[in-house]
Amino acid sequence: MLRESGSRRRAALVIAFVLIFGVSCSRLATAQNAPGPIRLAVDATHAPQKILHITEEIPVRPGPLTLFYPEWIPGEHAPDGPITDVAGMEFTANGKRIAWRRDLVDMFAIHLTVPAGAESLHVALDFLLTAPASGFSAGASATAQLDVLSWNQVLLYPKGWPVRELAFDASLRLPEGWKFGTALPVEKEAGSEIIFKRAPLNTLVDSPVLSGHYFRAIQLTPGQTPSHEIDMAADSPEALEMPTETQLDYKRLVAETGALFGSRHYRDYHFLLTLSDNVAHFGLEHHESSDDRVDERTMIDPTLRITNADLLPHEFTHSWNGKFRRPAGLATPDYNTPMKGDLLWVYEGLTQYLGTILCARSGLWTPEQLREHLADGAATLGHRPGREWRPLQDTADAAQLLYFAAPQWANWRRSTDYYDEGTLIWLDVDTTLRKLTNDKKSLNDFCRIFHGGSGGQPALKTYTFDDIVATLNELAPYEWAKFLHERLDYVGSRAPLGGIEGGGYKLAYSNAPNQMILDDESTDNHLDLTNSIGLVLEEDGTIRDVIHGMLGYSAGIGPGMKIQAVNGRRWSVKTMRNAIEDSAKEARPLKLLVANGGFVETYEIDYHDGIRYPHLERTEGASDYLDEIIKPMASENVTGLPRGKGHENSLDNHH
Numbered sequence: 001m002l003r004e005s006g007s008r009r010r011a012a013l014v015i016a017f018v019l020i021f022g023v024s025c026s027r028l029a030t031a032q033n034a035p036g037p038i039r040l041a042v043d044a045t046h047a048p049q050k051i052l053h054i055t056e057e058i059p060v061r062p063g064p065l066t067l068f069y070p071e072w073i074p075g076e077h078a079p080d081g082p083i084t085d086v087a088g089m090e091f092t093a094n095g096k097r098i099a100w101r102r103d104l105v106d107m108f109a110i111h112l113t114v115p116a117g118a119e120s121l122h123v124a125l126d127f128l129l130t131a132p133a134s135g136f137s138a139g140a141s142a143t144a145q146l147d148v149l150s151w152n153q154v155l156l157y158p159k160g161w162p163v164r165e166l167a168f169d170a171s172l173r174l175p176e177g178w179k180f181g182t183a184l185p186v187e188k189e190a191g192s193e194i195i196f197k198r199a200p201l202n203t204l205v206d207s208p209v210l211s212g213h214y215f216r217a218i219q220l221t222p223g224q225t226p227s228h229e230i231d232m233a234a235d236s237p238e239a240l241e242m243p244t245e246t247q248l249d250y251k252r253l254v255a256e257t258g259a260l261f262g263s264r265h266y267r268d269y270h271f272l273l274t275l276s277d278n279v280a281h282f283g284l285e286h287h288e289s290s291d292d293r294v295d296e297r298t299m300i301d302p303t304l305r306i307t308n309a310d311l312l313p314h315e316f317t318h319s320w321n322g323k324f325r326r327p328a329g330l331a332t333p334d335y336n337t338p339m340k341g342d343l344l345w346v347y348e349g350l351t352q353y354l355g356t357i358l359c360a361r362s363g364l365w366t367p368e369q370l371r372e373h374l375a376d377g378a379a380t381l382g383h384r385p386g387r388e389w390r391p392l393q394d395t396a397d398a399a400q401l402l403y404f405a406a407p408q409w410a411n412w413r414r415s416t417d418y419y420d421e422g423t424l425i426w427l428d429v430d431t432t433l434r435k436l437t438n439d440k441k442s443l444n445d446f447c448r449i450f451h452g453g454s455g456g457q458p459a460l461k462t463y464t465f466d467d468i469v470a471t472l473n474e475l476a477p478y479e480w481a482k483f484l485h486e487r488l489d490y491v492g493s494r495a496p497l498g499g500i501e502g503g504g505y506k507l508a509y510s511n512a513p514n515q516m517i518l519d520d521e522s523t524d525n526h527l528d529l530t531n532s533i534g535l536v537l538e539e540d541g542t543i544r545d546v547i548h549g550m551l552g553y554s555a556g557i558g559p560g561m562k563i564q565a566v567n568g569r570r571w572s573v574k575t576m577r578n579a580i581e582d583s584a585k586e587a588r589p590l591k592l593l594v595a596n597g598g599f600v601e602t603y604e605i606d607y608h609d610g611i612r613y614p615h616l617e618r619t620e621g622a623s624d625y626l627d628e629i630i631k632p633m634a635s636e637n638v639t640g641l642p643r644g645k646g647h648e649n650s651l652d653n654h655h
Helices: 006-032 201-205 246-259 301-309 311-317 349-362 367-382 392-397 420-436 443-451 466-475 480-488 496-504 515-524 573-581 623-630 647-654
Strands: 038-043 052-059 063-068 087-092 100-102 109-114 120-128 146-149 167-173 179-182 187-188 192-198 209-212 214-219 228-234 269-275 282-285 288-296 325-327 461-463 505-510 527-531 533-539 541-547 562-566 590-596 599-605 613-618
Touching: 052 466, 063 120, 087 228, 087 461, 100 192, 109 201, 109 443, 146 228, 167 201, 179 214, 179 228, 179 269, 187 209, 192 214, 209 228, 228 246, 228 288, 282 311, 288 311, 301 515, 311 349, 349 367, 349 420, 367 420, 367 505, 367 515, 367 613, 392 480, 420 443, 420 466, 420 480, 420 623, 443 466, 466 480, 496 505, 515 527, 527 573
Parallel strands: 038 167, 228 269, 269 288, 325 461
Antiparallel strands: 038 052, 052 120, 063 109, 087 120, 100 109, 146 209, 167 192, 179 209, 187 192, 214 228, 282 288, 505 613, 527 533, 533 541, 562 590, 590 599
């Protein structure tokens, strides 16, 4: 190796200094020159008419300018910004209209030229609220009585700066008499107009606003800091009457998250709960709030309450796991840089697991309901033949595709399985930690280490796969990387049941009903014969899905066909259910008259085992880790009543 002369070394040092200093100066200049504040005014007074009117004032300099419409929406893990619902877009400067053109490759980028002498660009646009009641935040979000405002849908922002450096002065005008809830700090209210405090764009987009004519706020931690509340807007005043015992369960939820994580990374927290049959139903996490949308009667119907009980715990958990701790590939500088979802089995899978056990710890589910829920999920994953060709890791890598894939053949294609399969994997991690440490360490300790910290304010701390492994090894030295890869990269027919078995249970099937499955059938209007003949049916006989490789598939039946008769009798859910239940007594096969488009054919299924349901059965002599995992952690009495007092009555009334 040749040795450099002194002059060459000095020259190299000078070049390195210039490069490093130049880059630093460039970054500093970029930060100093970020345009702002940007003024954003949203007029939602016509939300019941399904339209929003928006104006923006963006400080600019003369010359070429590119504006972005948010494409990659945090928490949705996909480029699904609803740009097709933007209409009436106009740009003016110095009172004159400016021509614009969309980028021919990046459809979310708008190019224009700011004229000489202009210091501000005026933007006017409308956002159309006519999307169907499906999907995520781009789905239906307004009714005659309420609206959920997602700020990313109603703004453009200049290209070239991280969104955390773009300051916004936002305001919102509501229909007369409407009330609202949001985590976004308010500067003042003037009649029906709300003026919000200046906030960076990432905080603005992370702070949706729920408003409505029928509105109620329930304080969960009165007199405490930080405060927690459920803000509800509904299509009727009756829908707001959340039972007292359910309110107590949510108070316990707050206490249980404090005991689990040991810190809170927010100033206060708002559950924004929309109760309507006319909006998209889903949950979307935010750092200091969650956008939770369910059926109108969810809080006053015991069955709906139970089937939706894990929604708020899941989204609340995301404040720690997803917002505070986030995979590096999902922590993009703006809303138009593609996200990488390879660690969604942590972001969503761990959250699904923690949200599930928090349901039991808080009282939203009984221990038996949690076990039946786990059994249902494990059985569904056991009928996922797609795992024979597609590893779980690929479902995370391809999340942006799978979120919007058709539901038919989801078992063979695979879907976003890292949610429910992530639950089983993290249960396996939890029980393994307990075994390795003689029950001295658990995933509770992992959460305190990994998601803890000083708290008090929103913050972001990214992580990688190696950070997960290092934290697990800190608790219990083990081949954790191998452990995880064996489950993430596995291709084969076996579902990951190690956590259930390590928790002291086994998955078993019988003709005894699983009440959680029956509840789901009644609220979602379908008949689930996954564990029997491999069919999932709509109430009208339409075949929602067919499990690849099971009896229905082998008979030649496919999704979208429609059963018209069962064993010679006209179709009904009751007729089909009775025929399957009677199959154990009948020697003859099932005969289904099925329409496929304009053609009708009879299919035979030789099945004789009745309707089968999954359950968790206790393994004699095994450690009862699952029972330990779901025990409450919080020591404080948040209700003034013994744990569970009053809650059992609501469950008894339901069952």
